[in-house]
Amino acid sequence: MASIATSRIKPKHQRLVLLVVALVVLVAAGLLAAWALRNQASYFYVPSEMQADPPEPGRAVRLGGMVEEGSLKTQADGVTIAFVVGDGDARIPVRFSGIVPSLFVEGSGVVAEGRLGPDGTFLADNLLAKHDENYVPRELQEMSEHQTERVVAAPQ
Amino acid sequence: MHGFANPARFLRIARWLTPVLLFGGIAITAVALLWGLFRVPPDRLMGETVRILFVHVPAAWLGMGGWMTIAVASLVELVWRHPLAGIAARAAAVPGAAFTAICLLTGSIWARPTWGTWWVWDGRLTSFLVLLFLYFGYIALSDAAQRDSGSSRVAAIFGLVGAVNIPIINRSVVWWNSLHQPPSITMGKSAIDAAFLWPLLAATLGFSMIFGAIILLRMRALLADIQADARLRRKAMRGTSGMEAQA
Numbered sequence: 001m002a003s004i005a006t007s008r009i010k011p012k013h014q015r016l017v018l019l020v021v022a023l024v025v026l027v028a029a030g031l032l033a034a035w036a037l038r039n040q041a042s043y044f045y046v047p048s049e050m051q052a053d054p055p056e057p058g059r060a061v062r063l064g065g066m067v068e069e070g071s072l073k074t075q076a077d078g079v080t081i082a083f084v085v086g087d088g089d090a091r092i093p094v095r096f097s098g099i100v101p102s103l104f105v106e107g108s109g110v111v112a113e114g115r116l117g118p119d120g121t122f123l124a125d126n127l128l129a130k131h132d133e134n135y136v137p138r139e140l141q142e143m144s145e146h147q148t149e150r151v152v153a154a155p156q
Numbered sequence: 157m158h159g160f161a162n163p164a165r166f167l168r169i170a171r172w173l174t175p176v177l178l179f180g181g182i183a184i185t186a187v188a189l190l191w192g193l194f195r196v197p198p199d200r201l202m203g204e205t206v207r208i209l210f211v212h213v214p215a216a217w218l219g220m221g222g223w224m225t226i227a228v229a230s231l232v233e234l235v236w237r238h239p240l241a242g243i244a245a246r247a248a249a250v251p252g253a254a255f256t257a258i259c260l261l262t263g264s265i266w267a268r269p270t271w272g273t274w275w276v277w278d279g280r281l282t283s284f285l286v287l288l289f290l291y292f293g294y295i296a297l298s299d300a301a302q303r304d305s306g307s308s309r310v311a312a313i314f315g316l317v318g319a320v321n322i323p324i325i326n327r328s329v330v331w332w333n334s335l336h337q338p339p340s341i342t343m344g345k346s347a348i349d350a351a352f353l354w355p356l357l358a359a360t361l362g363f364s365m366i367f368g369a370i371i372l373l374r375m376r377a378l379l380a381d382i383q384a385d386a387r388l389r390r391k392a393m394r395g396t397s398g399m400e401a402q403a
Contacts, residue, residue, distance in 0.1 A: 016235045023231075023316060030320035034329065042333040044280035101272030103201050111335055128271045133340040135206060135348040137197035140263055 022061070044111050046089040055116055063092060063111065063122050064111040072106050085110060096124040103129035163379050166240055174372045176221035181365025188358035197351055208266040210355055214363040215259035219287060222252020222367070226294065230312035242308045242374070245315055246298045247374035251367055253291035260284060271335060279328035280336035283321060289316040344381055 002136075017077035034041075036135030040120035045055075055061045063085055080097040094112050104110060114123045168279050191212035199206035229245035232238045242258035263281070275281065327340045340347045348356065 012235055012237070019231060019316070023319075026317060027320055027323065031327075033392060034324050034327070038331055041279055043276065044333050046333065046385045052350055058184045064335075101270070103270055104272075105201075108201070116330070121302075126272075128273055128335060129339050131202065131270055131352055133347045135209070135340065136200045137349055137351050138200045140322055 010155050017110050022088050034084065035084055046087040047085055047092045048087055049094060050116065050122075051090045056103070057118055058115055060113070060115055062113050063094070063116075063124075064109070065092075067104070067108060067110050073090050075119040094124055095123040098126075098129055103131060108132070161330055163240065167379065170376055174369050174376070175247045177365045177372065178369035181362050181364075181367075181369060182356060185362030185366060186363050188355050192355040192359065198295055199352075202270055205266055206271050206352065207350065208262050208303055212259055212262040212266060214263065214360040215255045216284070217257035217360060218363055218367050219252060219259050219284070220325060221364075222255060223246050223276035223287065223290070223315075223318060223322060225371070226252065226315040227322075234309065234316070235334045242312065243375050243378050244371065245312065245372045246302070246308075247378060249291060249295045249298065250374070251370045253295065255363075255367070256284070256291060260288060270326045276335050278330040278336055280325065280334050283325045283328050284341060287325060290321060294318065316384045345360065358401035 011108050031129060032136075044062035049061060052156065062096070063089045065085040068084040071082075073082050074134050075082060076082070077097075080095060082093060082095050084091050084093050086092075094114075096112065096114075104127055111128040111130055112122060113126040113128070114122035117123050120149065164383050189210055192207050196207065226245045227246040229241045229248065231246065233241035236372050260281075267276075270273050294311060294314055297314055298308060301308045301311050314382075326339075328334060346353055
């Protein structure tokens with residue numbers, strides 16, 4: 001019956017249509033599955049997610065966000081640092097003692113591995129620096145800072 | 157389309173195109189990498205580590221491009237039964253896997269000083285490792301099909317199905333929070349400064365030409381293998397009235 005219905009269609013066109021339909025369905029299924037994994041497959045929580053739905057105390061989680069400018073402080077013992085990780089909506093204080101990666105600076109991204117303490121402070125066991133998508137040479141960076149200083153200083 | 161169905165015509169073009177792509181690619185890559193090593197200024201945060209970019213990013217693009225080559229060639233093989241398509245797909249598998257491995261290795265070397273770790277299981281890194289394993293699977297499958305002189309259709313279907321991973325790799329840094337940075341180059345916009353972008357594009361062109369030359373070389377080798385096999389079979393057939401050919 002199918003052969004009668006498709007007798008006028010060339011076999012290679014039939015194969016093409018069949019394969020394209022199969023591919024579209026397959027890719028859609030793959031993308032849907034990946035999209036459904038949105039929350040499970042994320043590498044870290046951002047501060048607003050962690051505050052809206054705090055993980056149970058002691059459970060190992062990752063917290064990711066931006067290190068707030070001016071929040072980085074070294075404690076009296078000299079190896080423990082405290083800083084605030086924010087995502088624009090929420091802020092979570094973080095404490096960490098150990099060696100930080102060289103790209104860890106205020107105003108850049110960080111992923112902290114550890115657990116949320118009972119007082120709402122995140123106790124990190126390990127810090128990973130997150131690089132953003134911008135690649136800028138040092139000379140240009142300095143130049144733009146000078147320019148910013150000039151622009152900021154001008155209205156005062 | 158079937159103009160190239162005759163391998164003789166393909167071989168005529170491949171014979172002069174291979175050295176052009178190979179030596180042109182090597183020259184462009186050498187210039188781009190030397191430029192990247194000695195002429196490019198250090199990055200504001202990463203410093204000298206930024207130079208890995210000129211190998212890592214082209215390798216990533218070609219690792220994915222290699223699988224797209226397999227997928228398109230597999231489609232042509234399945235739909236049009238084009239005799240060269242299956243050979244092209246098989247030829248792209250090993251260099252594609254090599255570039256995928258280079259991408260993973262250089263990325264790991266870059267990650268240690270930048271992120272502070274060799275490896276993390278985030279969306280981008282995991283999906284790219286899956287790509288490498290897909291290549292291994294494809295190579296094993298197409299080799300087995302070739303050895304048993306069976307149909308290469310199973311390998312072609314695998315090549316098409318595996319293409320699902322490519323958009324997932326591409327979107328992994330957008331859908332999921334990941335340690336890997338989001339794409340720097342999107343539709344007509346680049347967050348990479350021109351000082352880094354031009355050597356990167358030059359290196360990509362050079363590596364792509366080398367990639368094309370390797371595919372052509374491998375296709376010629378595979379065609380020569382098939383021809384040699386056929387000739388041996390004919391000789392055996394004449395010599396022992398078909399007894400050896402059956403065995």
